[in-house]
Amino acid sequence: MEFSKLLEERRSIRAYKDGENVSVSDIEAMVYAAQQAPSWKNSQSGRYYAVISEEMTEAVRLNCLPDFNRDRTAGAAGYVVTTFKRGNAGFRPDGTQTDDLGDGWGAYDLGLQNANFILKARELGYDTLIMGLRDEQKLREMLSVSDDEIMVAVIAIGKRASDPQKPQRKNIEEILKVF
Numbered sequence: 061m062e063f064s065k066l067l068e069e070r071r072s073i074r075a076y077k078d079g080e081n082v083s084v085s086d087i088e089a090m091v092y093a094a095q096q097a098p099s100w101k102n103s104q105s106g107r108y109y110a111v112i113s114e115e116m117t118e119a120v121r122l123n124c125l126p127d128f129n130r131d132r133t134a135g136a137a138g139y140v141v142t143t144f145k146r147g148n149a150g151f152r153p154d155g156t157q158t159d160d161l162g163d164g165w166g167a168y169d170l171g172l173q174n175a176n177f178i179l180k181a182r183e184l185g186y187d188t189l190i191m192g193l194r195d196e197q198k199l200r201e202m203l204s205v206s207d208d209e210i211m212v213a214v215i216a217i218g219k220r221a222s223d224p225q226k227p228q229r230k231n232i233e234e235i236l237k238v239f
Contacts, residue, residue: 076135093180
């Protein structure tokens, strides 16, 4: 799919078709695309936890998401929890921060990776919703996520049940200053 078309078609989807699945090979392709994003000193600190079995997908939805996200992702084929290794990007080998951002670099890198991930998902015919509100402790327990990882997002993956309108974007003049 042409990149500009891919950008235009991608939406945050809040209604999914029931009965759809996502394959391991498609998840691997999405994570591979995520890996192609740049990262601080090529630290590649992003980590992905894919939940695609019907039983685990429903358990995550019912036990780890607040009501509004639970409702918006009913019918999703799965979830991917994204994390990054604490104290890696933005730190020297001795563990001291390189600047005032510290672990902010890990979050920045993971954001770049997640953008690639959701664009690849769309290219493969899937739709996504990135969610930040979740029960982190329950997810850590269910997915055995290490305490040395900072959990950032839960990404719902599935096939859209409807084709939502593209939200209005700000004019370029409102967000760009050229000197």
